Amino acid sequence: MISLKAIGRTIVFLFFLLSSLVQASETFEILVLHSYEKGNVWTEELDSSFRFHLHRRSNYSMKFYTEYMDSKRFFGQEYDQILAKLYATKFSTHKIDLIVTTDDYAFDFAIKYRKEIFNDAPIIFSGVNGYDKFKRDLYQTEKNFTGVVETFDVIPTVKGALDMNPMAKKIYVINTQFTPTGRYLKKQFENSFKKMKLKQQIIYIENYNMEEIYEMAKGFEDDSIVLFGVYARDRDGKYFELDENIKNLSKVSAQPIYGFNKVFLNKGIVGGNVSDGSIYGREIARMADEFLSGEKKISEIPLIIESINDLVFDLDQLKRYDIDINTLPEKSRVISYSSSFFQFYHEYKSELLVVFACFVCLCIFFFILLYFFEKQRSYKDSLMRVNEKLERSVHDRTVQLVQQQSQIINSARLVSIGEMASGIAHEINNPLTIIDLSANRISQRTGSDDIIKNAGRISNTAFRISKIIKGLKHLAKDGDKSKYTDFHLIEAVEDVTSLCYEKFKENDIVFNINVDESIVIHGSVIQIAQVLLNLINNSFDELINVKGERKINVKAVPIKNYVEISITDTGRGIPEDIRAKIMEPFFTTKKKNRGTGLGLSISKSHIEKHGGEFYLDESSSLTRFVFTIPHKV
Structure with missing residues (x-):
């Protein structure tokens, strides 16, 4: 009989299996609407970060549609209507599940036309400048959008700049009045300076063409600092890329320039409390995943209004303007783009941390294995030493026994030889004595020199034979029993x-x-x-x-x-x-x-x-x- 518990487990397993199959078979259509042109460094950084983190978090299928509105060069009501007709044609047969916007123009456009064109899809925005009364009221009525508000942290940036340049008496603010973003930033600067009650003279550079600004930058006084807000369009209506503009300005500026966007780093600014497109992209990816995975409704995902920016400074620019690194504000980061390693680390910090953590874990496991390997080798060496000691003991004892045995055999042989030598000596000594006496008598009784000489030889030979027998008897004795x-x-x-x-x-x-x-x-x-x-x-x-x-x-x-x-x-x-x-x-x-x-x-x-x-x-x-x-x- 199959138990009820087993049936229940089978039903639960099938439920989760079917749910995962249904979710895997569903493809979400996501429209990414960018305010600026393709290639804009801020837009590209935010977009790539958003896609990377969303793909890493998701376990469902997605299809992306990406539109670049190029609103820095083209804008206005008539332009909006042209885009609305174009998008209505393009997406009439598509069911958009989610709209992701970057910066103000795209967000305003999506709010205005989403019911008409985009199936009234929910919106996740990023890079919207400020959160004014209009957006607050809109959020209360619709509540079908959320996102990350881009903050310009003027106060911490200015405080940091003044700490590093304590003799500054003037603050130049380069910020255009010819774009909505520029006009918004002007208000941010004014409100922040008012709160700070600065004693320095504030000089706004906002109604010039870029050539005039470049010329002015050459004459910035030693007792001044420069803040760069945004200057995408000048008085002549000429449009400038963000990175191109700050690069040219930094080349001619006599004083350090501080900014509010990460894309300006490595382009000429010293640093500041900068907006980082990769961080904004990561946050909207988290929000999109919470919505697409069914974890939360858009209205349940809270807005991020507070600043998520960091104080970051470029080491190369600090050196260029001879700014002491010890004067940097607390909790600030220093990066160097002149070093490929620092740049790589800055761009792939989270990935490097993961790799480093894995490396540390591998090192820990390696040392654990090494520890046990050393233990095993130690035990093996100890066993081998004991074995060698036993082998040496057996060998030494064997040698000792062999030596003792050989000595016993040798002693027995010597004893036999000694007994034989004693017998021979006894039998030979008597005749030798007679031969010796006879030789002496012959030499005494004869007068011949030849006979005396031969008798002497006989006597010497007898003596030599006697000595050999004596030596043989001596050597044939048992040496082990001889006294010292x-x-x-x-x-x-x-x-x-x-x-x-x-x-x-x-x-x-x-x-x-x-x-x-x-x-x-x-x-x-x-x-x-x-x-x-x-x-x-x-x-x-x-x-x-x-x-x-x-x-x-x-x-x-x-x-x-x-x-x-x-x-x-x-x-x-x-x-x-x-x-x-x-x-x-x-x-x-x-x-x-x-x-x-x-x-x-x-x-x-x-x-x-x-x-x-x-x-x-x-x-x-x-x-x-x-x-x-x-x-x-």
Whole structure:
């Protein structure tokens, strides 16, 4: 069974869907009626702002009709009737839903003819100068229009100008008396000056042609300021574009000019409380959307009568007239049109704010993601460090176990060799003693020099064999169980050289010993001898494959509390790519059955137990191993 709640939700959804479809299918026809000509900077700015903001707010279809009345050049009752006939013909088959007017002429025309021509459509006006008794009475009777009244804020503009020019004694007011707008502004100036009770002399420039005004502007005194109202038509009936007029006037004016319309900025005025067409367009777009969307009736949308203008000053003109920026009124804005960035910012301020807000949000999200990424990386790094630490511990322990195992194996081998060496020594020492005694008797009983010489050789050979056996017995002992004592370093060296002498001689290897007999060290003579034997054997294995000079040097140098012992050979050297591995257990470069790869590892262990260092001297051009032992002074 389908519940009543589910049916209700379905009905509501279908209602909103149908409503949106109906609204989307409806197209509103909007007539935009401009008082001035196409291309007028004020009109174009207001029109583009209105369309932009309305399109951005709306979710319905619209069709625009735009008419430019060009009332600055053409005006009067007869002209109105001609336009009325033209528009009646053009729009007779159209149902106008909304009329949008800019400035007074278009508003007055629309009020007069909307019932006759425009289907009595509601009106939203903008730029109407003032809100006099006629418009108030009209609003009470018809109430089918609303809009934004254009205000000319004379008082804040004049106050700001006097603050920036405190020595001013004259105020020139350039404002035509030959247009309705000019005559309206004249009243605004007079009323404002009366309220302000100004002490400065007021001089109206209103009944001249433009060439005369340009000439007068060249002679404006240093103690004067200039206000520009409007001068679209001069005494000769000549019409002037707003921006063209103020540009020419600013070029020749000796004093700063202040105005009331944003279009004059970047054309020569210093600034003022200016009307901004983009703001007026935005406001009438809001009103149009409230009406077209069905949110409000035209009569429910309040008029905007109070000023929505801003105090704005042109930085370039302030610099031109050497006006201190610190004298500007509070809450005023400074813009610069000479900088493309400032101009872009001024024209697209709201869009830039949206972009900036989005950028800030992206930055916030980026830093949040970066924070969590760093956290994740930190955790990952911590985990990797722990893992590496464990791996190092396992590796170190493995190396330690391997070393211990190798030492045990080596010790077992040495014990076996020691036992065998002891047995051999016992069996050989007795015959050697008899041979030695016999050689001595022969040399004592004979008178022949040759026999004495040969007997001496026999005695020396017996002594040498005895020394080799003694060294073999010494080296075959378990070094780990040997005691640390003070001994002469030369003893360990001799134990080793006695075993290697013949091998070196047979292979033409020169063996140099540079060890002072007075050097006494503290440690295990067996372990030191084993280290020396291992290093010398490594050098020997390298040199038998070398052609040319074959030499091994054993050198000992006392340094403070240590003795530095080095074994250097003239071999081919150790390649850089394996230098870091040579101390590792079981690593060897020797041929099979020539080495176990434990020699250097065990040697390093022995030296470190003595409190010394064992390393390869990589700065030497030859293969040079170095180890240090505490020195007994």
